[in-house]
Amino acid sequence: MDFYTRNALQISKTTTLNYSTSFSMGVWMLRKQYRPAIYAVYGFVRFADEIVDTFHDQDKESLLKQFTKDTYDAIERKFSTNPILHSFQWAVNEYKIEREHIEAFLYSMELDLYKDRYNREEYHRYIYGSAEVIGLMCLRVFYHGDDESYQKLIHPARKLGEAFQKVNFLRDMLSDYHERGRVYFPEVDFENFDISMKKDIEDEIDMDFQEAYAGIRLLRKDVRLGVLLAYNYYQKLLEKIRRAEPDALLEKRFRIPNTRKFMLLIRCNLQNAFNIL
Numbered sequence: 001m002d003f004y005t006r007n008a009l010q011i012s013k014t015t016t017l018n019y020s021t022s023f024s025m026g027v028w029m030l031r032k033q034y035r036p037a038i039y040a041v042y043g044f045v046r047f048a049d050e051i052v053d054t055f056h057d058q059d060k061e062s063l064l065k066q067f068t069k070d071t072y073d074a075i076e077r078k079f080s081t082n083p084i085l086h087s088f089q090w091a092v093n094e095y096k097i098e099r100e101h102i103e104a105f106l107y108s109m110e111l112d113l114y115k116d117r118y119n120r121e122e123y124h125r126y127i128y129g130s131a132e133v134i135g136l137m138c139l140r141v142f143y144h145g146d147d148e149s150y151q152k153l154i155h156p157a158r159k160l161g162e163a164f165q166k167v168n169f170l171r172d173m174l175s176d177y178h179e180r181g182r183v184y185f186p187e188v189d190f191e192n193f194d195i196s197m198k199k200d201i202e203d204e205i206d207m208d209f210q211e212a213y214a215g216i217r218l219l220r221k222d223v224r225l226g227v228l229l230a231y232n233y234y235q236k237l238l239e240k241i242r243r244a245e246p247d248a249l250l251e252k253r254f255r256i257p258n259t260r261k262f263m264l265l266i267r268c269n270l271q272n273a274f275n276i277l
Contacts, residue, residue, distance in 0.1 A: 005090055008083035009036045012043030015084065019046055022233050022261060029226035029265070037095055037141040040087035044071070045105065045134055047084050052112040053180070061113055068106050075099075095141045104129035112182070120186045131165035132158040142223040156215020160231065163208035167234050170201065170241050173249045193246045202242055209235065217277045225272040232264050 016039050017024050027038050051063045074080035074089040091097065108129030111122075118126060135157040143150040169176070169184045176182040177190050188197055209231070216227055233256060240254050256264075271277060 005086065008086040009040060009090070011083040012036075012087040013039040015039075015043040015046060021258060022230070022256070025261060025265060026226040026230040026233075029229055029268075031222040034141055034223060036087075037091040038138055040091040041134065041137050041141075043084045044088035048106065048109045052109050064106075064109060064113065071102065071106070075102075091137075091141065095144045097137050097140050101133035101136055104133045116180070116182045118184055118186055123184060123186045126184065127162050127165050128158070131161035131168075133161075135161035142219070153215050153218060156212045156218075159208045160212035160215070160227070163205050163212055164230070164234050166201065166205045166208065167238050167241070170198075170249060171237060171254050174251065174253055177250065190250060193250070195246055198246045198249075202238065205238060209238075221272060225268060228272055228277075229265060229268045232268055233261065236260065236264065 013036070016027065020042070023042060027035050027042075030038065048064070048067060051060055051067060055063060070080065070082060070085055071088070074082070074085040075092050078089060078093055080086040080089060092102070106129075108126050111126055111129075115122075136154065139150055139153055139157045143153070173190065176184070183190055185197075185201060188201075212231065216224060216231055219227060236256055237254060240256070241249065244254065
């Protein structure tokens with residue numbers, strides 16, 4: 001690997017560390033060989049998400065259109081002067097990440113520019129593009145050259161991404177609704193959000209987690225710990241949300257303290273080491 005690519009990957013790693021403590025912990029638990037590509041994937045999705053969610057004084061549509069063009073140009077040329085895109089193209093080309101996953105992700109990002117309400121079909125399509133395909137990109141890295149294992153794990157990987165995204169929707173209700181006017185859940189009115197609506201969503205997430213866990217048990221040990229940690233982190237976040245009143249979700253953003261994250265890390269490490277799954 002040349003110096004420029006190593007430097008670009010280091011920038012993706014720094015981006016991951018700066019934006020997400022929990023995701024960074026999960027990546028650190030992977031075997032070293034997998035980390036650069038996962039950092040590259042995270043850097044890519046994070047920058048796209050920043051465009052649609054935070055650059056309010058910019059022309060977001062033009063920025064995303066240019067970002068999309070630059071992404072495909074980078075993949076085609078196997079080079080970009082943008083270090084985040086150079087990192088991502090390296091991961092895509094090195095691990096044969098499917099273009100359809102990238103297209104689905106960017107489509108969901110585009111929806112965030114103009115869509116603020118979803119029916120059931122649109123909701124599932126948005127989740128597929130914004131979360132499930134990211135899990136599939138990571139799965140390609142984990143099982144590079146082993147298509148049989150990859151195919152077996154597609155469904156639980158998608159379910160894990162789906163569960164994570166739905167938890168994010170609950171956790172981020174305050175910013176999504178009050179700051180951006182978005183309601184992702186179909187047939188849900190946040191002005192009249194009650195215990196019954198909240199429980200229905202939580203039960204739906206529980207089912208996703210159950211299907212995802214079956215796949216986690218099948219993962220190789222060298223990648224399982226990082227995924228298991230993320231799974232447990234989101235489970236604890238859901239438990240915290242479950243104990244809260246519906247109105248509380250529109251008043252603050254729920255999180256897991258760093259001390260609790262480290263406790264989860266210790267427990268997951270023991271589970272993985274001794275196959276207590």
